[in-house]
Amino acid sequence: MQPSKCSNNHQEPLRCDSDSVAPSQAREITTEKCPFSNFDENKVGQFKDSFSLLRQNQGFLDIDDQNDPVKMVLGLKEVRKAAHNWNLFQSEAKPGRIVVPSEVSIRDIRQIPFELDPPSHKYFRSLLEPWFKRPSTLEYQDKLGAIVEHVVSQTINDGTAHKNKQNSYDAVTDIALTIQSRALSVLLNVPMDEAKTWISWGTHVFRSNDNPLDAEKADVLYDYLDAQIQKAKGAPRDDIYGLLLNAKVEGRALSDEEIKGILVLTFAGGRDTVINSLTNTLAYFSDNPDALNFINQHPEHLNSAVEELFRYFSPLTHMGRVATAEGEVAKQHIPDDSRISLCWASANRDETVFDTPNNLVLTRKTNPHVAFGFGIHNCLGATHARALMRIWVKELAHRVAKVDVIEATENIEQWGGVKRKVGFQTLLVRLTGRV
Amino acid sequence: MINVTFLTADGEKIKTQGLAGSVMGLAVEHDVPGIGGDCGGVCSCATCHVHVAKKDLARVGEASEIEKDMLELTDDVSEASRLCCQITLSEDIDGLEVKVVRE
Ligand code: HEM
Ligand code: HEM
Ligand code: FES
Numbered sequence: 001m002q003p004s005k006c007s008n009n010h011q012e013p014l015r016c017d018s019d020s021v022a023p024s025q026a027r028e029i030t031t032e033k034c035p036f037s038n039f040d041e042n043k044v045g046q047f048k049d050s051f052s053l054l055r056q057n058q059g060f061l062d063i064d065d066q067n068d069p070v071k072m073v074l075g076l077k078e079v080r081k082a083a084h085n086w087n088l089f090q091s092e093a094k095p096g097r098i099v100v101p102s103e104v105s106i107r108d109i110r111q112i113p114f115e116l117d118p119p120s121h122k123y124f125r126s127l128l129e130p131w132f133k134r135p136s137t138l139e140y141q142d143k144l145g146a147i148v149e150h151v152v153s154q155t156i157n158d159g160t161a162h163k164n165k166q167n168s169y170d171a172v173t174d175i176a177l178t179i180q181s182r183a184l185s186v187l188l189n190v191p192m193d194e195a196k197t198w199i200s201w202g203t204h205v206f207r208s209n210d211n212p213l214d215a216e217k218a219d220v221l222y223d224y225l226d227a228q229i230q231k232a233k234g235a236p237r238d239d240i241y242g243l244l245l246n247a248k249v250e251g252r253a254l255s256d257e258e259i260k261g262i263l264v265l266t267f268a269g270g271r272d273t274v275i276n277s278l279t280n281t282l283a284y285f286s287d288n289p290d291a292l293n294f295i296n297q298h299p300e301h302l303n304s305a306v307e308e309l310f311r312y313f314s315p316l317t318h319m320g321r322v323a324t325a326e327g328e329v330a331k332q333h334i335p336d337d338s339r340i341s342l343c344w345a346s347a348n349r350d351e352t353v354f355d356t357p358n359n360l361v362l363t364r365k366t367n368p369h370v371a372f373g374f375g376i377h378n379c380l381g382a383t384h385a386r387a388l389m390r391i392w393v394k395e396l397a398h399r400v401a402k403v404d405v406i407e408a409t410e411n412i413e414q415w416g417g418v419k420r421k422v423g424f425q426t427l428l429v430r431l432t433g434r435v
Numbered sequence: 436m437i438n439v440t441f442l443t444a445d446g447e448k449i450k451t452q453g454l455a456g457s458v459m460g461l462a463v464e465h466d467v468p469g470i471g472g473d474c475g476g477v478c479s480c481a482t483c484h485v486h487v488a489k490k491d492l493a494r495v496g497e498a499s500e501i502e503k504d505m506l507e508l509t510d511d512v513s514e515a516s517r518l519c520c521q522i523t524l525s526e527d528i529d530g531l532e533v534k535v536v537r538e
Contacts, residue, residue: 077504084508303475353501366521367477368501375508378480382473 044405044427045287047280047313049358050420051346059330063341063416065101070339071332072318072415076350076370078330079342082321083375089321089329089340091377092117098320100341107218112261114269114377121376123249128262131243132187132380135387140186144388147182148395151175156399158433168406171427176278177203179392184270187384189239197224198267203275221267225260240266270381273315276411276423277389280313283427284360285396286403291362295397305362306389311369312360314345317413317420319373344370345420404430437524439531441467441485444538458533459483459520469535476520481505485533486515494527511536 054061055074063070073079082089095110096103110116113124134140155169169175181195188194201220232241244259254262285292295305320341327334334340348369349357372379379385396403407428413420439461441449445468453461462470462483471482478501487495498506498517506516519533 080504080508304477307474307477307479353504365477366499366501367474368479368505369477370479372480382480386473386475 043287044408045280045284047421049346049349050418051343052349052351054418055346055350060332061343061416061418063100065339066105068097068102068104068339070100070320070341071329071334072341072343072346073330074343074346075330076347076353076368079344079347079370080374082329082340083342083370083373083377086117086321086376088324088327090117090324091115091321092121093322097322097339100318100320100339109222109257109264110261111265111268112258113380114265115261118376120249124262125376125380127247127249128380131240133383135187135384141387141391143186144183144391145395147179147186148388148391151179152395152399152431156431156433158399159435168428168430171279171282171429172203172275172424173426175282175429176275179278179388180271180274183274183384183388184266187240187270187381188266190241203272221264222260225263226256229256229259229263266381269379270385272423274385274388276315277310277313277385278392279424279427280315281309281389281393281396282403282429282431283405283408283424284309284312285400286405286429288360289402292397292400292402294362295393299394301363302390302394304364304367306386306393307367307369308360308362308364309389309393310371310386311348311354311364311367313423314348314369314371315422316371316373317345317415317422318343319377342370342373344373345422399433400431401434402432404432406430437526437529437531439524439528439533441465441470442532442534443468444535453524456524457520458485458522458524458528458531459518461524462519462535467535469537470519471537472520474520478502478505478518478521481509481518482537483518483520484509484511484536485517485519486513486536487517488532488534489515491528491531491533495522495531 051061051074059073059075059078061072061074063072073082091098092115094104095115096105096107098115113121113128116124135144155175157167177199181198182192184198185192185195228241229245232239232245236242240263241259244254244262247254295302318341320339323334323336323338323340326336329340348354348371351357353368372382372385405427407426409425410421411423411425413422436452436454439451439453439458441451441462443449449465449467451461451465451467453464457476459470459472459476463472471480473482474480476483484506492515495517498521502518502521505518506512509516516536522528
């Protein structure tokens with residue numbers, strides 16, 4: 001039974017907004033089927049907007065976190081404004097405090113440039129930016145291309161497989177983690193063999209699956225970095241260790257702790273985000289095989305397609321700030337020294353800015369998304385992540401006819417009363433090659 | 436061919452020519468310093484900020500609402516500010532001169 005009003009086959013998500021949880025009815029999204037819907041209710045490549053009603057009704061979401069509550073800002077313009085206003089909403093708070101859940105109790109080391117504000121933020125950005133822009137060179141992209149090509153060749157079923165090749169692979173560990181780790185070795189300019197060690201750590205460098213504040217997990221990374229820094233002091237090197245050991249900021253050399261604070265971020269910031277981007281793309285193509293053909297036939301839309309995937313997936317949901325004085329955001333009073341967070345994921349579905357925000361439109365031309373943040377702290381790894389995703393999507397479109405998902409376990413975040421799917425714990429896929 | 440001249444923050448003059456695409460695309464093709472073009476032209480990164488020469492303001496036209504909202508929070512914004520990925524190359528803008536805002 002389909003009422004005439006609803007015959008648009010759910011192309012108009014604004015009206016019903018069952019994706020969202022209203023403040024008054026903070027409840028879990030049910031699996032109950034809409035009585036008027038006749039579509040797959042839970043497509044594997046569908047990422048709903050968990051924030052829409054809250055964003056439209058009040059513009060913020062209160063989250064409790066270890067007695068240090070967070071007011072999450074939901075609208076695009078408000079998010080941008082607060083990100084722009086670094087003076088009032090600082091990043092240079094106590095280390096770990098701008099992260100949600102707070103890491104204050106599990107680390108003292110400051111992540112750089114992430115947990116700095118001007119003027120020191122600027123000194124470190126100026127030092128790091130040329131290095132992190134390398135991904136825009138063809139030489140760099142060729143290296144990423146070889147990595148992606150190799151992994152696709154190993155996991156695709158195109159008739160050329162040797163006998164004992166598996167039929168299906170876990171997109172998260174076998175595919176995305178492998179590509180992400182090898183690509184990171186290119187970004188840091190270290191031997192690709194190092195990636196084996198990183199892969200052995202699993203998907204979460206900082207967070208174990210059962211306990212998000214497991215400090216021991218982070219120790220593995222800190223110990224590894226300590227050892228690498230000491231080793232790099234021995235000889236001149238053309239990798240990121242060499243860059244940082246020889247660098248001067250405000251006329252002085254960096255301390256080992258600062259070097260570690262920079263390196264840690266390339267692992268932490270660039271791991272889950274990249275893994276989810278790569279994996280979620282496979283989930284999307286499994287629902288939309290036509291999209292593979294479309295991109296293959298229209299390479300001129302590759303860039304807009306990738307930007308739209310970033311908007312739609314928003315791999316980093318939000319990031320916190322600490323108020324340095326009393327202030328106001330989203331018409332809410334913000335007390336001095338309290339926390340807010342900038343919800344990139346919600347901002348990217350803001351219906352006052354994006355047409356059909358919950359549809360993934362590969363040809364979306366104007367796409368002012370904030371998947372990589374906004375303002376002075378915008379993502380330092382974005383050039384790398386964009387280059388990698390362009391190569392990934394292009395390679396898939398070129399070689400893969402269809403993606404079959406055999407089994408999926410979603411990775412669901414919980415923010416206050418709201419649940420958000422950000423990716424997958426596991427995604428068992430079979431890639432069928434083009435003939 | 437459509438001619439566009441970029442004046443960099445260092446005061447260098449870079450003359451370029453192109454047929455299609457955007458002014459940002461032309462700048463990236465010619466390695467114009469200060470134009471990143473990070474988002475490939477979807478109006479998300481603001482690394483393509485220019486000031487349009489006074490004589491060209493009228494024919495280049497106004498920014499869209501979305502672009503204006505981006506510019507509002509960009510450093511060194513002025514009446515002449517545009518994100519040049521949003522300026523399409525066409526005969527109408529032949530001879531355009533823009534000043535690159537970032538170094
Ligand atoms: C324009 C008309 C409508 C559209 C486009 C629409 C769309 C949707 C969509 C997209 C969902 C999500 C399904 C899923 O979770 O996969 C949904 C769920 C649901 N809809 Fe509708 N719907 C419409 C009308 C209605 C009406 C008139 C009713 C009730 C009288 C209704 C009741 C429900 C219920 C109970 C759910 C279930 C799940 C929940 O609580 O989240 N819908 N609808
Ligand atoms: C799709 C992948 C990625 C997404 C969606 C993403 C997202 C973000 C976002 C939203 C921010 C802003 C945080 C804030 O304002 O507080 C950020 C900052 C940052 N990201 Fe990423 N990131 C990604 C990949 C990477 C990679 C690969 C690296 C490095 C290897 C990286 C390193 C950083 C660093 C260092 C910062 C802090 C910059 C600063 O504070 O100046 N990210 N990222
Ligand atoms: S190139 Fe990104 S906004 Fe113009």
